[in-house]
Amino acid sequence: MAATEASGAAQDEYDVIVLGAGPTGENLADRAHAAGLSTVVVETELVGGECSYWACMPSKALLRPVTSRAEAGRVPGLKDAVAGPLDAPAVLAHRDAVTSYWKDDGQVRWLDSAGIDLVRGHGRLAGPRRVVVDGERVLTARHAVAVCTGSRPVLPPVPGLAEARPWTSREATSAKSVPGRLVVVGGGVVGVEMATAWRALGSSVTLLVRGDGLLPRMEPFAGRLVAEALAEAGAYLRTGVEVREVRREAPGGPVTVVLDSPPGPGGPGGTPRDEIVADELLIATGRAPRTDDIGLETIGLSPGSWLDVDDSCRVTGVTGGWLYGVGDVNHRALLTHQGKYQARIAGAAIGARARGVPILETDPWGAHAATADRRAVPQVVFTDPEVASVGLTAAAAERAGYRTRVVDHDLGAVAGAFLYADGYRGRARMVVDLDREVLLGVTFVGPGVGELLHSASVAVAGEVPLERLWHAVPSYPTISEVWLRLLESYRG
Amino acid sequence: MAATEASGAAQDEYDVIVLGAGPTGENLADRAHAAGLSTVVVETELVGGECSYWACMPSKALLRPVTSRAEAGRVPGLKDAVAGPLDAPAVLAHRDAVTSYWKDDGQVRWLDSAGIDLVRGHGRLAGPRRVVVDGERVLTARHAVAVCTGSRPVLPPVPGLAEARPWTSREATSAKSVPGRLVVVGGGVVGVEMATAWRALGSSVTLLVRGDGLLPRMEPFAGRLVAEALAEAGAYLRTGVEVREVRREAPGGPVTVVLDSPPGPGGPGGTPRDEIVADELLIATGRAPRTDDIGLETIGLSPGSWLDVDDSCRVTGVTGGWLYGVGDVNHRALLTHQGKYQARIAGAAIGARARGVPILETDPWGAHAATADRRAVPQVVFTDPEVASVGLTAAAAERAGYRTRVVDHDLGAVAGAFLYADGYRGRARMVVDLDREVLLGVTFVGPGVGELLHSASVAVAGEVPLERLWHAVPSYPTISEVWLRLLESYRG
Structure with a gap:
């Protein structure tokens, strides 16, 4: 069995190399291993990925008390009991426990028990089927390399913003204390969820949105109902505004957000300019693929680009068809569960191809086609x-x-x-x-x-x-x- | 249009006569009317039926605060806030509002707006296609009579039980105050839901079950988990016991429940006998069809029997095929939503047959077959x-x-x-x-x-x-x- 051969620590040739040990990488490795393929996962940060430590898990841990309190507050016989504020320290402590205190021992144990090797370090492609970790260790793949490195938040090019060290989704889900005043920029899922959470935990929250409403990719009534609820919860919402400049005089000190409203009826130039001073600033305006430093250039692809894949998540235009892009990196649906879904399908496709079984990745809803990415992507926004x-x-x-x-x-x-x-x-x-x-x-x-x-x-x-x-x-x-x-x- | 002709109050010939204005009867009338048939509903109690006043609606109104509190109690940051007891008077007042204070004005308005006639009184069949209301008014049906009279709780033949005037599901959902000690007999849905509700509202509850567990028609782990939770909530559960006798000396006074445990290993005769004294006793051990006084004997059927129907809910063995039995009375699935489902299907079947359209009630999952009754009956028990x-x-x-x-x-x-x-x-x-x-x-x-x-x-x-x-x-x-x-x- 290839899987058994792989168990030696010195083994540097594998059937499958997985870059990234988030949920997508873990699931892909699991499926590849189940197909009898020796598998190694390369991870530079924590095994478990963004979802476990700085996204789904901590955000839901912060939000569940908020929705539960809101719901209890609408139930006769219980309303008065929950009228007071949430116990923020208890919520934050629970969030810490849910992330296993940002330690990945449990997930490493799972990899180990599953018979999947782990190499810690930064993996870069170095030509076809070859990955170099931290510039030293060379891994080669007999069948496939799967890029599951995910995505990261992007800061827009606003003067002073990077220097002000704003929160991104990472800091917003892992902060140790409740800021007095929090400005949130961005009306997508991260923006509305974190505005909801921190408002309920006690922050005074202002949500700044460039467009005319929240959750712009969803049905219009979704954003309207969430906006109404945020307003009732005491958050400020300003739509149609753009951040022109950010200033933070001293680290840890207050941050000033300078706004441009869009041109009014009087035409450009005559728009008002105003400033908001806050204790923290969360930027939640977009994400970029973590493909900028994984050696894509060594195989003729552009660093920093989203990976273009077919329905089996195989990267198109790569000779030999050995490269897969699974999860956020392929930009099909930036959601943990969708990455896991793709991983199951790509893992099965890698296994089938390794056995020489012909697969039809164009067969909708088949075992080797991530059809749901185009037809049935689910999403829950855990707001109230x-x-x-x-x-x-x-x-x-x-x-x-x-x-x-x-x-x-x-x-x-x-x-x-x-x-x-x-x-x-x-x-x-x-x-x-x-x-x-x-x-x-x-x-x-x-x-x-x-x-x-x-x-x-x-x-x-x-x-x-x-x-x-x-x-x-x-x-x-x-x-x-x-x-x-x-x-x-x-x-x- | 037949429906228009039916709007005169003196009209005594209809296309369809519906006995019973619960959710099943209402839905059947709605579908028959939508099929262009003049329709009258005969109801002796409240329009809206058991569900609106003495079952689903008030029971859920009592239970929602219980589950919401239990859920909040499992959420960090919120636990302490809900540690106290429920505000029982607030819950009971809400329950009263949910039942519209046991008045049916709203539902009568709905019938009226839907163009369906209502005759108040007790309807009895008097031969084929004929219904006599309160022995006076004679209604005739051109196409169909639908029996939607539902079911009622049955008291088992236990000495002293009827005289003790125990609670049935009606009193358990409509009681105006919280009994100090409540004995519940029966481990089915009504028994476990009401034990859960009244325990949380403050009663000391003992649940007596003849068999060895709760919710015997469901997967065994369902009853086990509910039993564990009831025990943790402080309710007593006794399985394998039978009520031998009930005594209540004075109306409103305490009630004594005399128990037989089943024969132990020592054989019959040597079983312990004990008594429980409580303030109220709820009997939730079974239901009977409300067909005992609707004139079934005038068309050759047995009064008090469940109606035997085909998949379009047409009663079998009735010459001319004009009689339907829809909802609880046919004993297919004693659930409000399933009665409504049957009503939609039977109403459509009545409409099709009235137009002379042949229907195939044996076509599974078709528009005229209540296939889900046999294959996909859903049920939610609103316990914690x-x-x-x-x-x-x-x-x-x-x-x-x-x-x-x-x-x-x-x-x-x-x-x-x-x-x-x-x-x-x-x-x-x-x-x-x-x-x-x-x-x-x-x-x-x-x-x-x-x-x-x-x-x-x-x-x-x-x-x-x-x-x-x-x-x-x-x-x-x-x-x-x-x-x-x-x-x-x-x-x-």
Whole structure:
């Protein structure tokens, strides 16, 4: 067995080399190993990756108390008990425990028990099938190298910004104390989640957004409902503004954010200019692939670029087809679960190809095609209200040329919802492909909808016809009964 | 239009007569009316039925504060705030509001706006297609009579029980004050939900069960986990006991429940006998169809029997095929949502048959067959932990002759679950049909799984192949990720 041969520590030839030990790299290694391939993972930081230490895990640990308190606050007989502030030190301590105090012993043990080798250090490609770690150790791959290095936050080119050492998603999820005043720049998922968390933990929060609303890639009502809730929670939201300059006089001291509003009706030049002084500044405006220093140039690719891949996550245009780009680096869907999904598929494809089994990565929904990346990407935003969506928005479906019908329903009118929370506010939308009568996308916004999403994911990925969805009876009285209302509205 | 003709109040001939204005009757009337048929509903109690006033709605209103408090109690930063007791008067007042103070004005307005006539009074069949209300008004049906009278709790024949005027589900959901000591007899859904609610509202609760566990029709771990939680909440559970006698000396006074334990190893006769004194006694041991006084004998059927129906809910063996039995009365699945489902299907079938359109009620998953009654009945038990199941249990699938594989997973090991609640305890099971590789049944037990159930309902009713379920990616980190674990375990 190749896997057994790989167990020697001095082994420098493997079937598969994985760059990056985040969830994507771990899952890819697991699948490759399960296919009987010797596998090594190269990691320069912590095994477990961004998700475990500076993203999903700590952010959810910060947010769960916020949503739980908000929900309890809408329940008769309990409202008064939770009217006070959250115990911030307890929340932060829990967050620390959830990240295993930023130590990766547990994950290293898992790799070990799974029979996967780990090489710590910075891995760079050095020509085909070859990786050099920290400029010293040379690893070669018989079958495949998988780049699973993920992405990093990008600071926009604003004067003074880098020097002011702002928070990125990393600092926002790992901060040890609650800033008095926090300015958040960016209205995407990181921006709204961290604004929600730190506001509830006690910060005075101002959220600055360049566009006209929050969560711009989702259905418009999602951003509207989250904006309303942030305002009610006491956060300030300013849309249509741009950061022109940032100043921090002394490390740890206050930071000044200088704003430009966009040109008003009077034309450019006459716009007001104002400044906000805060204790911390979080920049959450975009991400870049961690491919700038992994030796892409040695195989004719551009350093710092997103990797272009086919549906099996094999990088296109590489002679011999030995390079894979899995997870954030391929820019298909920058989400942990989607990276893991790709890893399962790419790992299976690597295994099949290594055995000489022909695979059809163009076979939709097959074992070797990450079809869901294009058709059924789910996402939950853990704000209050929660936002949960899968598949295409109405606008995206229209752009893609589908003949669609959009059906909306007020979640607050569903019995299960108003029993769940007094004064429940929320909304659901389904986007129907009229030609096939299947769902292209579904969005739920409201308290407690996070777990409801998977019903939509099964319906979208399963291409379950609407006619059959009538037989999937929602239990009464749950929020899920909105499914019935959506089907009724569609029937008209 | 027949529907327009029906709007005159003096109209006594209708296309469709519906006996019972619970959710089932309302939905059936709605569908019949939508099919262009004049429709009248006859109701002797409140429009809205058991569900609105004495079951789903008030019970969920009592239980939501309980689960919300339990969940907040597992969240760091919030635990201490909810350590105190629930504000019982606030919960009861909310419950009163949720039932509209046991007034049906709103539901009557809905019937009115929907163009459906309402006749208040007790309706009895008087031969084919004829209903007499309160022995006076005669209604005739051109096409169909639908019996949607539901079910009622049954008191077992225990000496002194009826005289002691125990609570049934009605009193348990509508009681105006919290009894000091409550004995609950029966370990089914009503028993465990009401034990959970009243314990949290302050009662000292003893739950008496004849068998060896709770929720006997569900997967065995469901009852075990609920029993553990009830014990931790301070309720007493006694299994394997039978109530031999009940005594209440004075109305409103304490009630004495005399127990028999089953024969022990020493054989019959040597069993201990003991008594429990309580302030209230809830009997939740079974239900009977409300068909005992609706004139079934006038058309050759037995009063008090469950109605035997085909998959379109048409009563079998009735000449002319004009009689339908929809909801609890047909004993297919005694659940509000399943009655509503049947009502949609039966209403459509009545409409089609009235137009002379041939229908195939034997066509599985078609528009006129309540196939889900046999294959995909969902149920949520709103205890802490919640229990959510759909389709067949492992035992039921085996009895039905399927070749199955049962896959279990510890929910507490799912990242989304332990972020949801510190010390999360729960379990998931899927039952796979090995011949078709689709799911026959799924059960989730744990905090916050109620809305997760619909994903399983879509998978089971949609007969989505396991191979495709791999592409329904659970969002990270949600409890839904248990789907991935179950699929992984199945793959082995």
